[in-house]
Amino acid sequence: MARYAMVLDTRRCVGCHSCTVACKVHNELPVDMIYNCVTTVGPTGVYPDLHMTHLPLLCMHCATSPCVDTCPTCASQQREDGVVFVDDKKCVGCQACIMACPYGARVMNHETGAVQKCDFCKDRVDAGLNPHCVNTCHQKARIFGDLDDETSEVHRLVHGEKAVRLLEELNTEPHAFYIY
Amino acid sequence: MSKLIDVEKEGVEIKKSACYFCHQNCGVLAYVKDGKVLQIEGDPEFPTNQGGLCCRGNVALQHLDHPTRINYPLKRVGKRGEGKWEQIPWDQAIREIGDRLLQIRTDHGAEAVATAGGTQRTDDWARRRFMNLFGSPNGFHNSHLCWIPTFMVETAIYGWCPFELDMGNSRCLVLWGQNPGAAGMPEMHHITEFQKKGMKVVVIDPRYSETAAKADLWLPLRPGSDLALALSWIHVIIYEGLYDVEFVNNCCEGFGELAEHVEPFSPEWAAPLTWLTPEQIRQGAYMYALNKPGNIQWGTSVDQIGKPAGSTMHARAILRAITGNLDVPGSDLLTGPSPDFITDEEMEANEWLPEEQKQKQIGADRFKLVTWPGYSRIAEETRKVWGKAPTAEWMCEAHPPSVFRSILTGKPYQVKALLVSATNPINSYGETKLVLDALKAVDFMVTCEYWMTPTAALSDYVLPIAGALERPTITSSYGCSDFLLASQRAIAPMYERRNDYNFWRDLGLATGQADKWPWETVEDAYFHRIAPLGYDVGTYDEFVERYRFHFPEREYAKYQRQGFATPSGKVELVSSVLKDLGYPSLPPYIGPTENEIDHPELAKDFPLVLTTGGGFMPYHHSEHFQIRDLRFLRHEPYMDINPTTAAELDIKDGDWVWIETKRGRIKQKANLTPGIHPRVVFTQRGWWYPERDIRDPDLAGALESNANILTSTADEDCDPYSGAWANRGLLCRVYKHDAELKEAH
Numbered sequence: 001m002a003r004y005a006m007v008l009d010t011r012r013c014v015g016c017h018s019c020t021v022a023c024k025v026h027n028e029l030p031v032d033m034i035y036n037c038v039t040t041v042g043p044t045g046v047y048p049d050l051h052m053t054h055l056p057l058l059c060m061h062c063a064t065s066p067c068v069d070t071c072p073t074c075a076s077q078q079r080e081d082g083v084v085f086v087d088d089k090k091c092v093g094c095q096a097c098i099m100a101c102p103y104g105a106r107v108m109n110h111e112t113g114a115v116q117k118c119d120f121c122k123d124r125v126d127a128g129l130n131p132h133c134v135n136t137c138h139q140k141a142r143i144f145g146d147l148d149d150e151t152s153e154v155h156r157l158v159h160g161e162k163a164v165r166l167l168e169e170l171n172t173e174p175h176a177f178y179i180y
Numbered sequence: 181m182s183k184l185i186d187v188e189k190e191g192v193e194i195k196k197s198a199c200y201f202c203h204q205n206c207g208v209l210a211y212v213k214d215g216k217v218l219q220i221e222g223d224p225e226f227p228t229n230q231g232g233l234c235c236r237g238n239v240a241l242q243h244l245d246h247p248t249r250i251n252y253p254l255k256r257v258g259k260r261g262e263g264k265w266e267q268i269p270w271d272q273a274i275r276e277i278g279d280r281l282l283q284i285r286t287d288h289g290a291e292a293v294a295t296a297g298g299t300q301r302t303d304d305w306a307r308r309r310f311m312n313l314f315g316s317p318n319g320f321h322n323s324h325l326c327w328i329p330t331f332m333v334e335t336a337i338y339g340w341c342p343f344e345l346d347m348g349n350s351r352c353l354v355l356w357g358q359n360p361g362a363a364g365m366p367e368m369h370h371i372t373e374f375q376k377k378g379m380k381v382v383v384i385d386p387r388y389s390e391t392a393a394k395a396d397l398w399l400p401l402r403p404g405s406d407l408a409l410a411l412s413w414i415h416v417i418i419y420e421g422l423y424d425v426e427f428v429n430n431c432c433e434g435f436g437e438l439a440e441h442v443e444p445f446s447p448e449w450a451a452p453l454t455w456l457t458p459e460q461i462r463q464g465a466y467m468y469a470l471n472k473p474g475n476i477q478w479g480t481s482v483d484q485i486g487k488p489a490g491s492t493m494h495a496r497a498i499l500r501a502i503t504g505n506l507d508v509p510g511s512d513l514l515t516g517p518s519p520d521f522i523t524d525e526e527m528e529a530n531e532w533l534p535e536e537q538k539q540k541q542i543g544a545d546r547f548k549l550v551t552w553p554g555y556s557r558i559a560e561e562t563r564k565v566w567g568k569a570p571t572a573e574w575m576c577e578a579h580p581p582s583v584f585r586s587i588l589t590g591k592p593y594q595v596k597a598l599l600v601s602a603t604n605p606i607n608s609y610g611e612t613k614l615v616l617d618a619l620k621a622v623d624f625m626v627t628c629e630y631w632m633t634p635t636a637a638l639s640d641y642v643l644p645i646a647g648a649l650e651r652p653t654i655t656s657s658y659g660c661s662d663f664l665l666a667s668q669r670a671i672a673p674m675y676e677r678r679n680d681y682n683f684w685r686d687l688g689l690a691t692g693q694a695d696k697w698p699w700e701t702v703e704d705a706y707f708h709r710i711a712p713l714g715y716d717v718g719t720y721d722e723f724v725e726r727y728r729f730h731f732p733e734r735e736y737a738k739y740q741r742q743g744f745a746t747p748s749g750k751v752e753l754v755s756s757v758l759k760d761l762g763y764p765s766l767p768p769y770i771g772p773t774e775n776e777i778d779h780p781e782l783a784k785d786f787p788l789v790l791t792t793g794g795g796f797m798p799y800h801h802s803e804h805f806q807i808r809d810l811r812f813l814r815h816e817p818y819m820d821i822n823p824t825t826a827a828e829l830d831i832k833d834g835d836w837v838w839i840e841t842k843r844g845r846i847k848q849k850a851n852l853t854p855g856i857h858p859r860v861v862f863t864q865r866g867w868w869y870p871e872r873d874i875r876d877p878d879l880a881g882a883l884e885s886n887a888n889i890l891t892s893t894a895d896e897d898c899d900p901y902s903g904a905w906a907n908r909g910l911l912c913r914v915y916k917h918d919a920e921l922k923e924a925h
Contacts, residue, residue, distance in 0.1 A: 012372055014361035014390040016797050017813050021235040025242060025809050026219070043388050043855040047822060048400050050855055052393040135221060138232030138365035139372060 002081045002146040004120055005175040006134075007157045008056050012141035015040045015054035019133035019142060023118070026132045033107045035059070035118040036133055053180070056142060058133070059084060059105040059118040060166065060174030067097035067106060067117075075114075082175055085119035088112065102170050120144070147175065185211045185219045196223065196724050198655070198667030200648035201236035201243075202800050203300055204228060204366050205655040207728075208240065208648075210670035217241060217649055217670050227665075227729065228366040235798035239809050243630075244649055244674070248806055248870065250629055251675030254642040260620065261638045261876025270676060270686070273641055277626055278690030281314070284596045284624065290315030291540045292596040294583050297321040298603025299801060300658060302680040303702060305527040307601060308573035310684040312533040313693045317541035317552065318578040318595065322609055324550065325484045325793070328574050329902035331660070332549050333493035335558050336757040338501065339565060339745025342512035343657060345475040347371070349510030352380040352467055352474035356496065357406065357481025359383075361390030363795030367477075380471050382464055384409065385481075386791055387820065387862055388855030399464050402455040403791035403860060404485040404772030404909015410495035411769060412450035413465040415442045417502055422469035424504030431739060432501055434754030434766075441766045453771070455857065469503050473510030476500055484793055486773035486892065486906025489899035490549065494755065494767040501751045507737050514739075515662040517568040520732065522709040524571040524659025529696065542586055542595070543579020546895065547903030548761045550575055554901075557757055565745035571659035579903040580609055581893035584618035597624040601680055602645070604633040606882050607802035607866055610893040610905040611843060616883070620876075628683055631806065634882035637874045645680055646673035652720065654706055663731045666710070668703075668724040681705065763901055772909035773897050779911065786841060786911035788825070789860045792887035793907045802866035817848040817867040817885040821914065822858040826850060829914060836917035839863055841910055844889040847917055861914055863887045 015038050023029070023036050035058060042052035061084050068076045068084060075090035076097050086097075091114035098106045098115060106117045121131035125144075129135075134144045145154035154177075157163060163177040187194065195210040197220070207226025211218045220240050224231035243249075253273040258264030284292050293316045297304055304321075311319045321328075331341040347353060347370060360368040368391065375381050375394070383395040384406070392398040401409055417423050418439050428435050447458035447465075454461070468474055476499060482492045505511040517523050544551035555576035559569035586595045598619070609615045619625065619638050627639040636642045649670040656664040673679065678686075681702040688697050699705035707720040713730055717723045743749030747756050759765040776783040798810040805811060819839060821831065831837055833852040838845045839861060848863055856862060865888075869881035883889065890912065893905040 014368060014394070016234055016362065016365060016390070018232070018234045018238065018365070018797075020813070021238045021798065021809060022233065025238050031808055031812055043393070043853060045854060047854045047857060048388070048398065050388050050393075052388065052855070132221075135224075135231055136233045136238060138229065138234065138369045140369070 003148045003175070004061065004082050004125065005145070005147040005154050005158070005177065006058065006120070007143040007154050007163065007177045007179060009141045009143065010053055010055060010178060010180045012139040013038065013054040013056055014139060016138070018136050018138065019056060022132045022136035030109060030111050033109060033116065035105070035107070055178070057103070057105070058176060060103050060172070060176045061120065063173035063175065064171065066100040066102070066172060070096045070100040072096060079122070083120050083122050083125070084117070085122060086115055086117060088114045088116070091115055102167050102172065103174070187211060192218070195670040196668055196728060197649055197670040198653040199233065199237040199240065200301060200651075200653060201803070202364070204364055205653055205665065205667070206233060206237055206366060207667065208233070208237065210649055212670050215671055217244065220649070230366075230369070232365060232369065234365045235810055235813070236800060236804060239804070239807050240648055242807050242809050243647060246806065248631060250632060250636070250642055250644040251677060252644055253676065256640045261879070263637065263875040265642070270678065273643060274686045274690050277641060278687055280624055281597060281687075282691055285315070288594070288596050291318055291537060292594065293599070294318035294320070294578060294595045294597070295599040295601065296580070296603055296605055297601050298608060299326065301602040304573045305524040305571070305659065306681045306684040308528040308530070309696070310688050310693070312529045313688060313696055314691060315534065315537050317533060317537050318583060319573065320577040320580045320583060321574060322580060322603070323574045323577065324580065324902055324904040325907060326480050327478060327483060328550055329483055329489060329899060329904050330478055330493050331570065332554060332558060332575055333490060333901065334497045335562065335570065335745070336755050337494065337497045337746070337753070338506060338514065338751045339562060340514040340516050341660065342500065342506060342514050343478065344513040344515045344661065345477060346473070346510050346513050347374050347379065347475060350374065350379050350473055350475050351510065352382065352471035354382045354384065354468050354474070354476045355391060356384045356476055356479050358477055358479025359385060359389040359391045359794065361394065362797050380467055382467055384464070386857060386860050387794070397463060397467055399456060399460055400857060402453070402772070402857070402909070403789050404488065404775070405454040406482050406485060407488045407492040407495060407767070407770060408445070408450040408453040409456070409461065410492055410499060411442055411445035411767065412447045412461050413468070414438070414495060414498055414502065415445045416447060416462055416465035417469045417499070418442060422465070423502040427504035428502055431744070432751040432753050433748050434752065435502070438498065438753045438766060445769065468499070472503065472505065473508060474503070474505050475512050476505070480793065481908060483904055484907040485909050486897045486899060486904065488770035488772065489904045490763065490901030491767040491770050494758070498753055498767070501753060506751070507739060509736055513736070516566040516738070517562075517570070517660060518656070518662040518664070518732070519567060520662075521664060521713050521730065523568055524573065524656070525569050527705070527709065528572050530572050541578050542592065543582040543903055547579050547898065547901065549901040550577060550903070551579070552576055554761050557760060561747060561757065562745045565742050574658050581611065581614065581898070581905060582903070584609070584614050587618040587622045595622065598622050600625065600627040600635060600639070601683070602628065604635045604802045606634040606879065607868055607886050607888060610888055610891040610907065612883065612886055612888045613844060614893065628680055631870070632874050633802070634868055634874065634879035637879060638876065643683060644675065644677040645683070646677045650674065650677060651679050652703055652706060652724070654709070663729070664710070665729050666706070666720070666724045668721050758901070773892065773906040774909065774911040776911075782842070782911050786913045787859070788912050788914060790839065790841065790863065790890060790910045790912035791860065791908040792863050792890060793865050794862065796864060799866060802868060805868060806870035817864045818851040819848040819864065820851050820853050820856045820862040822856050823852045823854060825858045826852050829916065831914070831916055837914050838917060839890060839912055839914050841890040841892075841912045843892060846885050846887065846889050848885050861912065863890070
């Protein structure tokens with residue numbers, strides 16, 4: 001069984017927001033919903049000695065996912081391959097998962113009344129395709145694949161580069177890895 | 181849920197289309213069923229974007245059937261700008277427009293009809309063909325601000341513009357006023373890859389841009405001072421012995437004279453003019469001259485600095501030549517025009533425009549480089565060596581601000597009709613007030629558009645034009661490359677939209693040009709153009725589906741075989757062509773259009789330096805503000821200002837502020853960032869508010885935040901070579917939006 005993960009290479013990201021827009025149009029999200037915003041830190045420093053980093057965000061597809069544990073209706077689920085998703089039909093919109101998620105990765109869809117989130121474009125992944133945000137990235141700053149497959153690029157990057165996880169101290173075992 | 185398109189499903193076709201929202205023309209795969217586009221994605225096999233699509237590319241479907249798109253021909257029934265329209269059939273529109281143009285030609289001469297274009301979004305060889313056959317020399321774009329003067333200066337110096345960067349073999353890339361990290365994503369991707377392999381990246385930009393943040397060396401110069409930097413680099417490279425002796429000896433004319441000319445232009449001389457240190461200037465020169473082969477990538481900034489623009493282009497061209505970075509592996513390559521397919525120029529019918537009409541081209545008396553005098557001179561040289569000429573549409577045009585003035589003053593004669601295609605001059609051309617007055621005053625105006633823009637709103641007719649997925653595209657660097665990339669339409673145009681090609685052709689048929697337009701569809705015309713390549717295809721679409729690209733085998737150092745396309749056959753550091761046209765044969769130093777040294781009185785009232793323009797995601801020029809899935813990213817206009825300066829002016833992050841030059845003022849919101857010099861401000865370009873009332877006088881807020889209210893098109897502020905006007909390096913002041921209200925109370 002695969003274990004899907006994403007690597008975010010902040011050395012490559014230029015903060016163009018293409019992933020955000022691709023996700024939005026392909027998932028037909030309402031205007032106030034974003035699954036994967038890009039946060040820009042900086043420029044910091046004093047002109048002209050400056051630094052700037054762009055941080056592409058998304059659901060971290062944690063191995064120990066507080067959102068799934070919190071969901072009272074079992075709408076939030078995790079597949080064996082690690083993909084965390086919401087079964088819309090079961091969601092009653094109580095938003096407990098939104099409160100539980102340390103990454104702010106979940107959003108309420110005010111049109112459907114259900115909470116939604118990045119699901120790694122699981123239908124595409126099941127068909128052997130990459131998530132839309134990965135395909136659209138000119139900079140190849142988002143890399144998707146099977147962490148358990150030793151030949152995969154995500155495996156190579158996570159084990160070969162200095163990869164870190166956000167809020168690792170919370171022990172949710174996020175499966176989004178950042179290279180800087 | 182992510183939408184999964186089953187491409188195996190019966191009836192689903194994959195069309196090899198292209199994005200049309202900037203010049204990169206990224207390859208797009210469109211999944212089409214029953215004449216509808218179900219989904220689009222980047223084409224992974226396309227050589228430039230390799231599957232990637234930026235924000236703009238992703239909204240192709242939102243653009244295609246947006247509720248505010250123009251879908252039917254409209255004829256004005258109320259007063260100009262009143263917003264009252266009648267929907268009419270195409271045939272009626274073409275007949276009425278054609279009759280009116282013929283009447284104007286009879287009464288005032290063909291030259292009284294002018295056309296305005298925007299960026300490359302159209303088949304403008306067809307527009308040129310119509311104008312030539314009609315008899316008017318007065319077509320124009322705002323191409324003066326975008327590459328065209330650069331192309332012509334460089335062609336004067338070494339016989340073609342070396343726009344093809346051989347980055348795969350390069351060791352150093354100088355991005356001169358270009359920010360591909362926000363404006364050209366496929367290019368940025370390639371830069372990132374080559375930088376990882378050791379290519380040095382130098383970014384020359386007043387702003388700490390997306391690209392500057394990734395650079396090996398960032399040179400934040402004073403806006404508009406590029407010339408001082410270029411001259412001092414030449415000085416360093418010559419006087420510290422870093423030039424390519426062999427190339428200079430064998431291939432260049434006038435090196436001794438050049439050396440003498442640049443002797444005073446030391447880094448110490450340039451430092452106070454550029455606001456860089458002599459060390460920074462030397463570092464840049466060393467990085468470019470010592471990491472060979474290398475590239476200088478063109479950016480729009482030098483085209484937009486006004487008065488010093490032409491001289492700066494000349495100096496920059498010299499840098500390439502004296503380092504030998506011309507047409508050798510890893511350097512900037514002179515592709516020349518294609519000898520194999522029919523170029524844009526060969527489709528333009530320039531030979532049909534009578535000599536006496538060429539002489540009436542507005543602006544050609546003062547700005548000779550990109551009008552008939554300079555174009556003819558340069559084309560004569562390129563024909564001798566390459567057998568072909570640069571595209572005349574773009575490279576040989578009326579001077580836009582002079583056309584607008586002719587409408588208002590009748591000098592040298594009055595332009596009576598303006599045909600506008602793929603541009604919104606109120607937001608995109610310099611000095612908005614001039615443009616607006618002219619558009620309101622012109623007798624007759626027709627606009628071909630996707631949207632009801634502020635310009636379209638003032639027109640007599642508005643015609644619905646086919647967009648990216650509804651039209652085929654040939655990409656060949658404005659018709660000047662020896663390669664081409666071909667894309668097909670995904671679907672037929674929706675509603676009653678038509679290709680811009682068909683607009684010009686139909687208008688040609690309605691004005692007596694019937695025998696000159698043998699190609700009924702644009703695909704027919706494209707097939708005619710590619711047929712000489714000899715591929716075994718029967719239609720243009722078949723070429724796209726089976727081959728899609730034509731890249732001839734690359735030949736380096738072609739000058740060894742054929743020389744350079746200049747009068748001497750060499751690189752003319754001292755340019756005889758520029759001299760013949762009445763311009764300096766070596767680049768003189770000219771200060772920024774408005775500056776604190778030459779204009780101390782002005783600088784007292786306007787103490788800050790302004791730069792406008794510069795691409796920023798997710799918009800392009802004045803486009804896409806109505807697309808919700810983009811607008812959410814940046815819903816209001818922002819100007820960059822250093823926190824130190826803002827504190828002095830009591831401006832906080834997010835405050836609305838006025839930015840004012842001696843020509844007018846606009847308001848944008850303050851973005852406090854240390855990424856800009858304390859004495860410089862940067863305003864976003866293009867802004868209007870499609871959600872507001874489009875009727876005159878509000879014109880959807882087109883006068884409120886529009887950076888072109890600040891720019892200058894006065895003759896004395898324009899580049900004397902090309903007439904390019906000044907968008908950057910101007911003097912301004914900034915104050916809080918409510919500051920004057922408090923004073924008034």
